[in-house]
Amino acid sequence: MDAFLVSAGVVALGEIGDKTQLLAMMLAARYHRPGLICLGVLIATLANHALAGLAGQLVARLLDPDILQWALGISFLLMAGWLLIPDRLDEAPRPMRGLGVLTATITLFFLAEMGDKTQVATVALAARYDSLTAVVGGSTLGMMLANAPAVYFGARAADRLPARLIHGIAAALFAVLGGATLLHAAGGLGG
Template sequence: MTEPMDLSAFASTLGLVFVAELGDKTQLATLALAARYPWRPVLAGVVAAFALLNAAAVTVGGVAAAAVPPAWIQVGAGGLFLLFGGLSFVSRDEPGNESGPGARSLGPFGTSFLLILVSELGDKTQLATAGLAARWAAPLEVFAGSCLALWGVSGLALAVGVRIHRWIPARRIRRIAGLLFLAFGLATLWPLVVGRP
């Protein structure tokens, strides 16, 4: 006989993670990705990355974040943002080439998956998910609540990104996305530069 679902753990996780992620850098990155690439592979990449991150958070608790120095994660995330931002400015504006050079190597799914995975590794919502899993001793409910919250916030960003693409020319979107990625990269790396990781 299976135990009933712990609705308190599910609802607490869903609400806390949803609110914590609103306006976060990954929501803005998802918006920029959706404005630049087709929304389906972006959604698939974001969903896969958050599922993997939440599974790691629930399964390992905070051990994974403790095993990798936070500064390394910060450098990796900042570097990826800068790389994708730079690639946005060197892409050619040929018809049918809306993806740019970075997408040729990773594609929209790979770009979305890797960017979200690295930027969220050890982030507040992953650590909160690990803490909630430990507090409630209900890993499936915490996993489901956290995934639904992160997917919901990302879905909102995707919807806005798709709408933006209809009103603003693709070249301008690439430039705006590039500036956003560069800003996220600098903001991520700046605390390391000034000595406050």
């Protein structure tokens, strides 16, 4: 349950003001089909985060447990810093001509999520927790919690959210995860 809740919370907070959230709002403004756009975001996120989760589990199997703990602790701290850097809409892919709303949303959202903060977070969380289903389910729920309102309420609602504060909270969560993981790693080496 921890893996699910931590993944959902961290990803939802990290997604506020992220380029994929901006992309979701842009698609909603262009196509005016919020249901199909949310479905596309869900499908793209499930596919992308399942791959990220598998990558995280592979890393966990390949690295020595002590080294993995140190690597995860450092990666969580780096993620905390990364979350404090705002995304810009010009980094997101442009809508594609000739594709239906659902296909365009899936394609654009999947591509925009490649190497994104929330994808990297999912890799790290899957390496940290031993439940691929909980991490992917939680991270997908977090993406939907952040993106569905963006699609339905558009830019007006998103502009009212204090993105800096929300990113600060997400960064603090990652810093706590990183610190706790490093403390655990230090205890593992001494014991």
